[in-house]
Amino acid sequence: xxxxxxxxxxxxxxxxxxxxxxxxxxxxxxxxxxxxxxxxxxxxxxxxxxxxxxxxxxxxxxxxxxxxxxxxxxxxxxxxxxxxxxxxxxxxxxxxxxxxxxxxxxxxxxxxxxxxxxxxxxxxxxxxxxxxxxxxxxxxxxxxxxxxxxxxxxxxxxxxxxxxxxxxxxxxxxxxxxxxxxxxxxxxxxxxxxxxxxxxxxxxxxxxxxxxxxxxxxxxxxxxxxxxxxxxxxxxxxxxxxxxxxxxxxxxxxxxxxxxxxxxxxxxxxxxxxxxxxxxxxxxxxxxxxxxxxxxxxxxxxxxxxxxxxxxxxxxxxxxxxxxxxxxxxxxxxxxxxxxxxxxxxxxxxxxxxxxxxxxxxxxxxxxxxxxxxxxxxxxxxxxxxxxxxxxxxxxxxxxxxxxxxxxxxxxxxxxxxxxxxxxxxxx
Amino acid sequence: xxxxxxxxxxxxxxxxxxxxxxxxxxxxxxxxxxxxxxxxxxxxxxxxxxxxxxxxxxxxxxxxxxxxxxxxxxxxxxxxxxxxxxxxxxxxxxxxxxxxxxxxxxxxxxxxxxxxxxxxxxxxxxxxxxxxxxxxxxxxxxxxxxxxxxxxxxxxxxxxxxxxxxxxxxxxxxxxxxxxxxxxxxxxxxxxxxxxxxxxxxxxxxxxxxxxxxxxxxxxxxxxxxxxxxxxxxxxxxxxxxxxxxxxxxxxxxxxxxxxxxxxxxxxxxxxxxxxxxxxxxxxxxxxxxxxxxxxxxxxxxxxxxxxxxxxxxxxxxxxxxxxxxxxxxxxxxxxxxxxxxxxxxxxx
Numbered sequence: 014x015x016x017x018x019x020x021x022x023x024x025x026x027x028x029x030x031x032x033x034x035x036x037x038x039x040x041x042x043x044x045x046x047x048x049x050x051x052x053x054x055x056x057x058x059x060x061x062x063x064x065x066x067x068x069x070x071x072x073x074x075x076x077x078x079x080x081x082x083x084x085x086x087x088x089x090x091x092x093x094x095x096x097x098x099x100x101x102x103x104x105x106x107x108x109x110x111x112x113x114x115x116x117x118x119x120x121x122x123x124x125x126x127x128x129x130x131x132x133x134x135x136x137x138x139x140x141x142x143x144x145x146x147x148x149x150x151x152x153x154x155x156x157x158x159x160x161x162x163x164x165x166x167x168x169x170x171x172x173x174x175x176x177x178x179x180x181x182x183x184x185x186x187x188x189x190x191x192x193x194x195x196x197x198x199x200x201x202x203x204x205x206x207x208x209x210x211x212x213x214x215x216x217x218x219x220x221x222x223x224x225x226x227x228x229x230x231x232x233x234x235x236x237x238x239x240x241x242x243x244x245x246x247x248x249x250x251x252x253x254x255x256x257x258x259x260x261x262x263x264x265x266x267x268x269x270x271x272x273x274x275x276x277x278x279x280x281x282x283x284x285x286x287x288x289x290x291x292x293x294x295x296x297x298x299x300x301x302x303x304x305x306x307x308x309x310x311x312x313x314x315x316x317x318x319x320x321x322x323x324x325x326x327x328x329x330x331x332x333x334x335x336x337x338x339x340x341x342x343x344x345x346x347x348x349x350x351x352x353x354x355x356x357x358x359x360x361x362x363x364x365x366x367x368x369x370x371x372x373x374x375x376x377x378x379x380x381x382x383x384x385x386x387x388x389x390x391x392x393x394x395x396x397x398x399x400x401x402x403x404x405x406x407x408x409x410x411x412x413x414x415x416x417x418x419x420x421x422x423x424x425x426x427x428x429x430x431x432x433x434x435x436x437x438x439x440x441x
Numbered sequence: 442x443x444x445x446x447x448x449x450x451x452x453x454x455x456x457x458x459x460x461x462x463x464x465x466x467x468x469x470x471x472x473x474x475x476x477x478x479x480x481x482x483x484x485x486x487x488x489x490x491x492x493x494x495x496x497x498x499x500x501x502x503x504x505x506x507x508x509x510x511x512x513x514x515x516x517x518x519x520x521x522x523x524x525x526x527x528x529x530x531x532x533x534x535x536x537x538x539x540x541x542x543x544x545x546x547x548x549x550x551x552x553x554x555x556x557x558x559x560x561x562x563x564x565x566x567x568x569x570x571x572x573x574x575x576x577x578x579x580x581x582x583x584x585x586x587x588x589x590x591x592x593x594x595x596x597x598x599x600x601x602x603x604x605x606x607x608x609x610x611x612x613x614x615x616x617x618x619x620x621x622x623x624x625x626x627x628x629x630x631x632x633x634x635x636x637x638x639x640x641x642x643x644x645x646x647x648x649x650x651x652x653x654x655x656x657x658x659x660x661x662x663x664x665x666x667x668x669x670x671x672x673x674x675x676x677x678x679x680x681x682x683x684x685x686x687x688x689x690x691x692x693x694x695x696x697x698x699x700x701x702x703x704x705x706x707x708x709x710x711x712x713x714x715x716x717x718x719x720x721x722x723x724x725x726x727x728x729x730x731x732x733x734x735x736x737x738x739x740x741x742x743x744x745x746x747x748x749x750x751x752x753x754x755x756x757x758x759x760x761x762x763x764x765x766x767x768x769x770x771x772x773x774x775x776x777x778x779x780x781x782x783x784x785x786x787x788x789x790x
Contacts, residue, residue: 137623159722208640210633222720255720257691257760271629283637319636328718328759349636351628354649356619357762358692363652364619370651376632376637377648379621382692383759420692421621422760432628439607439622439646440615 014104016243019085019186023112026063026145031181032180039113039177040334042146052148058152062394064116064131066143067383071135074126075425076117076163077252078263079170081386083178084247088267092248092264094229095168096175103243108178108186114144115177117170118395119151119162125260125353127425128331128387135387138427140411141265141380148394151175163222163367165344172367192243192277197315199289204285211287211317212272212307213237214245214335214431216262217325219256220294224253225262225335227291227401237292237307239315242273255327259381259422260353260430262325271433272321272351287315292337305336312346319347324430327355327381328366335369342371353378354427358420377437378430381422388417389432443744445489445600448520449478450513450527450537450543456496460547464535466498468509470516477589481526484593488600493520494542504541513543514550522553524596527573529558529588530565541569550575554599556613558588566614575614672750674773676725676758677731677790678716680705688756690717696756696769701749705738714768718759719790731788758789 022037029040047312050059064070082091087105090097120126129141149169153162156307194200201209216225218233225232227240227250240249240333250267276286282314290311306322312320324334331352338348350372354364360380389412397411410419428436453463455476455530465687476483482491495516502509517525525547525619527540533591535735537559543557558578559565566575576595578588592610598605601776608615609621631648638645663669680688687696707728714724714731729735732753754773777785 045482047734097569130627170775208637210636247587269678271627272632275627275629275633290618291452303701319640321632321636343470347636347639349632351632354619355692355760355762357764359762360619360765361617362762364653365652368651371646372651374632374635374645374653375649376628376635380619380763383621430628432630432632434629435623435625437622437624437628437631438619439606439648441608441618441620 014195015191016087016103016246017106017191018188019106020111020190020319021108021181021184022187023145025109026065026113028063032177034110034181034184034185038235039110039145041177046173049172049249049310050169054144054284055153055157055161056151057154057385060150062148062150064146064148064169064394066132066145068396070131071128071390071397072116072118072146072148072394073128073397074395075129075258076119076126076166076255077170077283078113078265079174080115080268081113081115081174081267082300083108083179083249083269084180089247091175092171092251094226095171095251095322099228100274101244102247102249106221107247108182109131110178110181113177114146115170115174116141116146116148117166118148118165118176119269120396126255127423127427130387130390133337133390134293134385134390135424138436140426141167147173147177150395151420158172158360158438159222162252165226165257167251172252173322175248185271192246194242194277194280194286196241200285201316204281207283207285208318209285209316210276211312211320212276212291213290213292213320213322214250215322215324215330215333216250217330219296219329226251226253232291232293233295233376235293237290237304238293239313240289242277242286242289245270245289249370257326257381257422258425259428260326261425262377262429262431263426266426266429266431266433272323272347276321277420281380287317293328294325296329299337301333305340306335308337309340309344309346312341313344317346318426319349322350323432324350324352327353331366335367335372338372339369346357349374349376351376351378351430353430354380355382356380356438358382358384376432378432379436381420381428383421385421385424386420387417387419394402444487444523445490446492447475447481447485447526447596448517448522449481449491449494450517451476451478451494452539453498455498458496460545463783464498464500466518468495468497468512469520470495477529477585480589480660481593484589485597485600488597489524492522497539498541499515499532499533499535502542502748503535506542508548510659511526514546517543517547522551522785524553524600525555526592527557529576529585529592530563531578531580531582531584532560532563534564537565541565541573545569545572556596557594558592561614565686570614571616574616576612577614585735607740618740663675663784666746667744669751670748670781671737671745671746672777672782672785673732673734673737673788674754674785675732675788676756676761677724678714678757679712679728679732679755682711682713684715688715690715690757692759692760693786696754696766696773698752700751701734701753702751704734706735707732710772716757716759716790717756731790733788749785750777750780
């Protein structure tokens with residue numbers, strides 16, 4: 014499979030009469046963009062706002078972040094199951110508005126939603142302080158249940174992201190990169206002497222607004238499976254969850270999966286990248302056991318020598334993490350884990366809710382409980398009072414002047430466990 | 442910058458008073474330097490001056506710990522220090538314990554940093570690593586030169602108020618605290634590098650060693666349930682509506698105790714879920730789904746067990762620091778035991 018990503022650089026975003034990109038500036042026709050998601054009987058009020066890097070702006074509460082992409086050629090369309098149909102994606106060419114993002118905003122779950130600061134100390138902890146954000150704020154109709162509200166925001170975000178890319182499809186790419194790789198059998202035969210590596214992309218699949226979708230399928234109902242990494246680049250995996258902001262894999266993170274990027278860049282050089290195994294984090298013991306046995310067996314059947322395992326969330330899924338590591342290691346398949354830690358606000362607590370001696374290679378994505386001081390921002394997009402209900406916040410977190418003293422976990426992407434950022438906890 | 446004031450603590454041997462036969466000497470002090478304090482003073486250069494040295498016999502400290510601690514603290518304090526440097530103790534056990542102890546005490550009471558040096562296997566390390574900064578040194582005074590240089594380097598940074606990096610980078614034995622730093626490269630890159638090293642059989646440094654969980658022996662089973670008093674405890678965050686005790690939705694540092702003696706059922710008018718780790722839709726429609734008071738009352742009436750304890754204990758169990766959770770368990774357990782409870786049903790989410 015061969016996929017070309019055509020990256021069109023976006024360095025600024027402005028309202029305009031026509032949605033297009035010109036010399037690095039994305040112009041957005043506000044009314045036209047809103048019309049893409051209207052009418053929607055679930056949404057009472059919808060608006061769009063812009064947030065640019067360096068501005069004194071806070072966006073809160075954030076549901077998801079989606080990178081504008083659309084197919085230029087090749088079967089299907091991005092975000093299969095939502096925007097695209099069910100055709101397998103990951104071939105041909107895809108356009109990326111590199112540096113732009115759609116951010117969906119609205120108080121759904123109340124807890125576990127997050128914020129983005131476009132400047133100040135908080136900006137260092139989120140990749141979205143560096144993207145030109147088009148923020149979609151939607152309020153539900155009276156009495157709408159939370160599940161419908163979440164679905165409305167999720168579907169809207171994806172459509173809006175596609176709309177932006179689609180309007181700009183004729184723009185000249187600043188960077189074109191090809192990702193080409195066949196399946197695990199052929200690639201392993203090409204490089205018999207290189208270690209074979211698979212990737213378990215553990216995803217929150219707990220239900221009740223903590224879900225992940227694969228080609229539109231609710232992943233809590235599937236068993237672990239195998240996809241080609243290119244499929245992730247076309248949005249095969251979508252976030253539908255409101256887990257702790259710090260380590261939720263936003264759809265943007267799935268599209269720009271750094272583990273996929275890293276393994277791909279080394280494929281044929283010091284390893285063979287066998288493929289991506291999207292897998293579950295079931296809340297029930299039977300589900301955890303089924304999933305971990307499946308994961309290990311898939312890795313074995315693929316001929317994996319090693320697996321990179323990323324977690325999503327913390328606490329309950331720490332058990333799945335241990336089961337995955339233990340079962341693989343017992344089969345002689347070596348593992349490395351990327352996970353964040355809940356080491357307490359003082360950093361003195363055990364960071365994982367579970368442990369297993371086989372987890373000997375651990376990459377830390379940071380302590381989610383570490384406190385950060387966030388100054389007031391001149392403009393707040395969304396609903397600032399929701400900080401009282403965010404994981405990592407409390408009523409006393411938000412001060413009258415708008416500044417806040419919160420745990421790192423309140424910031425979207427701050428401890429992302431795909432290992433996107435450079436942050437990690439160390440011993441002091 | 443004003444020259445900072447450093448005080449050094451040494452034992453009878455390094456003060457030149459004698460060996461084991463002088464280990465019982467009580468605490469004393471001298472203005473200026475003595476023993477290794479002299480070289481420390483040289484190494485600190487212009488940033489700081491060793492203004493005084495406190496001496497105490499290792500046996501005196503070890504056999505009169507509370508008294509020695511108070512006496513030495515007073516002597517140290519009299520010099521008005523900005524920093525205390527003790528030892529280095531190398532592998533001498535009593536000296537290591539004394540150094541660690543006085544460092545911890547001084548840091549806590551005077552709120553100034555303290556540094557000491559010990560061989561990693563010195564018993565003082567495990568006891569005091571969290572209370573001070575222990576620089577790893579050789580197992581004997583043959584390593585004095587390197588030890589003093591390492592200690593002085595760290596002391597210099599502290600004196601100049603420089604931001605410290607990870608323990609490994611700063612050259613001290615970690616105080617068992619996790620802190621966030623930005624690495625040179627992404628977590629994804631570090632992970633693939635680590636995995637390839639593991640596959641190659643090349644040594645690598647894991648970023649987090651697996652914790653060893655304490656194993657608690659379970660109590661023996663209840664022999665006659667019909668005579669038992671059962672209590673309900675929950676980490677599912679079910680609290681009286683309005684969360685009167687302001688229990689946190691995540692990373693809870695407290696638990697609530699609520700009287701349910703007059704209730705047969707939890708209803709949303711009176712109770713709610715404040716747990717930040719699961720979607721509370723169903724728990725808020727019927728709080729019994731997480732704290733099953735209704736079923737317990739039914740079984741109590743049927744005589745399955747004798748009595749439901751009058752109170753429920755509740756907290757939120759997401760992101761809760763283990764140290765807090767252990768404390769909750771101990772406190773709740775002690776109270777339940779005192780009140781004659783035989784067994785607990787703990788509901789978790």
